[in-house]
Amino acid sequence: xxxxxxxxxxxxxxxxxxxxxxxxxxxxxxxxxxxxxxxxxxxxxxxxxxxxxxxxxxxxxxxxxxxxxxxxxxxxxxxxxxxxxxxxxxxxxxxxxxxxxxxxxxxxxxxxxxxxxxxxxxxxxxxxxxxxxxxxxxxxxxxxxxxxxxxxxxxxxxxxxxxxxxxxxxxxxxxxxxxxxxxxxxxxxxxxxxxxxxxxxxxxxxxxxxxxxxxxxxxxxxxxxxxxxxxxxxxxxxxxxxxxxxxxxxxxxxxxxxxxxxxxxxxxxxxxxxxxxxxxxxxxxxxxxxxxxxxxxxxxxxxxxxxxxxxxxxxxxxxxxxxxxxxxxxxxxxxxxxxxxxxxxxxxxxxxxxxxxxxxxxxxxxxxxxxxxxxxxxxxxxxxxxxxxxxxxx
Ligand SMILES: C[S@@+](CC[C@H](N)C(=O)[O-])C[C@H]1O[C@@H](n2cnc3c(N)ncnc32)[C@H](O)[C@@H]1O
Ligand code: SF4
Numbered sequence: 134x135x136x137x138x139x140x141x142x143x144x145x146x147x148x149x150x151x152x153x154x155x156x157x158x159x160x161x162x163x164x165x166x167x168x169x170x171x172x173x174x175x176x177x178x179x180x181x182x183x184x185x186x187x188x189x190x191x192x193x194x195x196x197x198x199x200x201x202x203x204x205x206x207x208x209x210x211x212x213x214x215x216x217x218x219x220x221x222x223x224x225x226x227x228x229x230x231x232x233x234x235x236x237x238x239x240x241x242x243x244x245x246x247x248x249x250x251x252x253x254x255x256x257x258x259x260x261x262x263x264x265x266x267x268x269x270x271x272x273x274x275x276x277x278x279x280x281x282x283x284x285x286x287x288x289x290x291x292x293x294x295x296x297x298x299x300x301x302x303x304x305x306x307x308x309x310x311x312x313x314x315x316x317x318x319x320x321x322x323x324x325x326x327x328x329x330x331x332x333x334x335x336x337x338x339x340x341x342x343x344x345x346x347x348x349x350x351x352x353x354x355x356x357x358x359x360x361x362x363x364x365x366x367x368x369x370x371x372x373x374x375x376x377x378x379x380x381x382x383x384x385x386x387x388x389x390x391x392x393x394x395x396x397x398x399x400x401x402x403x404x405x406x407x408x409x410x411x412x413x414x415x416x417x418x419x420x421x422x423x424x425x426x427x428x429x430x431x432x433x434x435x436x437x438x439x440x441x442x443x444x445x446x447x448x449x450x451x452x453x454x455x456x457x458x459x460x461x462x463x464x465x466x467x468x469x470x471x472x473x474x475x476x477x478x479x480x481x482x483x484x485x486x487x488x489x490x491x492x493x494x495x496x497x498x499x500x501x502x503x504x505x506x507x508x509x510x511x512x513x514x515x516x517x518x519x520x521x522x523x524x525x526x527x
Contacts, residue, residue, distance in 0.1 A: 151201035152401040156412035157210040165281040168343035170414040171211040185437040194231035203234040205398035214244040218256035239397045247284035266305040305334035311365040333394035424448035470509030
């Protein structure tokens with residue numbers, strides 16, 4: 134290692150990138166469709182959780198600080214913005230103390246409309262947050278109500294105004310398509326509203342009916358009906374077409390961005406690059422090993438407080454076959470697709486030659502296309518991505 138300043142900088146710059154996800158498992162109330170690990174929680178529970186989180190940060194930094202510098206931090210949940218701002222300030226300051234965070238790092242926080250004010254946004258920015266992801270889901274008040282959302286479309290509007298007052302441009306919004314009783318007109322209205330607000334990054338999720346949710350119970354009891362598959366396809370085709378016309382790139386199945394607004398952090402997941410998950414139920418992928426934290430708050434607390442032990446409960450080093458499957462599954466979600474040359478370099482086999490007749494059939498049927506030696510999903514392919522991946526991996 135060089136002893137002069139320049140040399141030390143070179144060592145710093147040569148460190149691998151690490152992206153950090155922090156899970157905040159608190160929400161003001163539970164949405165009907167949501168299976169993310171979160172509770173309402175009281176002040177004492179919140180305080181305790183953040184103390185434990187700092188212990189986890191300190192323990193994990195011993196493993197990674199030396200070899201990595203942090204290129205992105207994503208504070209998700211749950212609803213990080215339902216807490217007093219100082220929890221987030223102290224959390225970030227602990228990460229800065231314990232890890233080497235690049236000064237160009239993308240730092241995102243998830244917000245719910247109706248949970249922020251000027252002071253919170255100012256404090257987030259002072260703490261280093263430079264990207265805001267706001268959950269709108271729908272502009273139809275009836276749909277919002279049936280989802281169990283506690284905000285109005287106007288709350289979203291005022292959240293965006295507040296964030297922009299501080300000069301922040303890097304804003305993302307979430308919307309859901311395929312919700313019971315949602316019509317194509319509802320989807321059009323929500324999308325056109327987001328476009329009219331010039332939101333530069335939009336995540337559009339097709340509803341997943343998750344086990345253990347209130348929605349799943351209602352569907353199982355026939356209390357609520359899911360929309361026909363054809364309608365959901367129409368919704369997805371509509372949003373994809375309109376966003377393309379308006380200058381958004383679909384850089385991943387559910388993520389659309391104006392130039393320069395793609396999320397660095399999101400892309401880490403699909404590129405199978407290293408990320409460290411901190412907090413309850415957080416998942417990590419580092420050097421070919423996937424590991425995850427306990428989903429039990431009791432166990433999380435016990436491990437960190439009584440034995441100062443990491444709350445990891447699952448760890449799996451991927452086999453070559455599993456790595457190949459992940460490479461196919463994750464890359465086909467992206468606009469770039471599967472880089473066939475990189476695949477050959479990593480796995481020592483020619484994927485195109487190995488699956489020649491199947492790939493030819495999928496291309497012929499317009500599910501896949503070949504672009505500059507990348508295997509890429511077509512619009513038709515994106516709609517049946519799981520089936521395509523299953524066939525390619527069998
Ligand atoms: C961690 S969640 C929520 C962030 C924030 N608490 C909120 O609700 O706006 C991230 C996003 O996942 C999406 N999501 C959650 N559960 C979903 C489900 N079952 N199906 C489809 N999208 C879902 C929602 O769009 C949500 O905004
Ligand atoms: S969608 Fe967001 S606000 Fe609703 S329960 Fe899930 S994490 Fe909480």
